Amino acid sequence: MKIIKEIISKITKSGKIIAPASSEQGEWKAFFDISEDGGNTWTRTDFVVAKDNRGKTVGMIQPTLWEDEKGLHMLIRTNMGHIYKSDSTDGGKTWSEPQVYSPYRGRTYDAFFPLLAVAAIYLVMVIFFTKLVNILERRLRKSER
Numbered sequence: 812m813k814i815i816k817e818i819i820s821k822i823t824k825s826g827k828i829i830a831p832a833s834s835e836q837g838e839w840k841a842f843f844d845i846s847e848d849g850g851n852t853w854t855r856t857d858f859v860v861a862k863d864n865r866g867k868t869v870g871m872i873q874p875t876l877w878e879d880e881k882g883l884h885m886l887i888r889t890n891m892g893h894i895y896k897s898d899s900t901d902g903g904k905t906w907s908e909p910q911v912y913s914p915y916r917g918r919t920y921d922a923f924f925p926l927l928a929v930a931a932i933y934l935v936m937v938i939f940f941t942k943l944v945n946i947l948e949r950r951l952r953k954s955e956r
Contacts (some may be wrong), residue, residue, distance in 0.1 A: 816940055821878065823883065823884075823902060823903070827845055827846065827847050827902055828847075828850055829843050829844075829855070829876060829902075830845075830866065830873040831873070831875060831876055831885070832844055833874065838868070838870050839870030839871055839872040839889070839890055840858045840859075840870070841859045841871040841874045842855055842856050842857065842858050842859065843855070844876070845903055845904070846854075856903065856904060856905075857883070859874070859897060859906050859909060860908070860909075861889075861895060861897075861909040861910070861938060863891060869889050869890065869895070869909070870889060870890035870910065871887045871888065871889050871890075871895065871939045872888050872889075873887065873888045874887040875887070875946070876903075882898055882899055882900040882901075882937055883899040883900075883902065883903050884896065884898050884899075885898070885899070885906065885909075887909060887938040892911070894911075894912045895909035895910060895911055896910060896912035897910070902939075903954050940946070
């Protein structure tokens with residue numbers, strides 16, 4: 812486990828190792844594991860939580876980190892189809908309430924809906940024309956007798 816966390820983690824300027832993590836069991840929830848002793852021991856942070864404009868909790872997974880002179884920053888995937896951003900000024904122990912970073916909704920699944928509609932129309936057409944051909948074949952057989 813130590814090796815895996817070190818591969819996917821961020822080593823901060825202060826020497827902390829911060830490993831982004833998330834749980835996809837039930838609701839999506841993101842958190843971080845932090846090590847201050849080179850990866851020998853780890854402390855798990857609280858879940859990063861955001862609310863949408865209706866007060867509903869936004870599901871978040873797969874955070875990614877970077878650091879600059881202002882502190883740590885995170886981009887995170889959500890179940891709302893947007894990318895959210897959050898910042899930490901205390902080395903990743905706490906995070907600001909995530910805000911929508913990308914106003915453009917992800918179109919991961921939306922692209923399939925037109926394809927499904929075309930497939931459904933095609934299926935209906937195949938069924939219709941199959942029945943029509945069967946009717947015509949029966950009439951032709953009857954007329955040949």
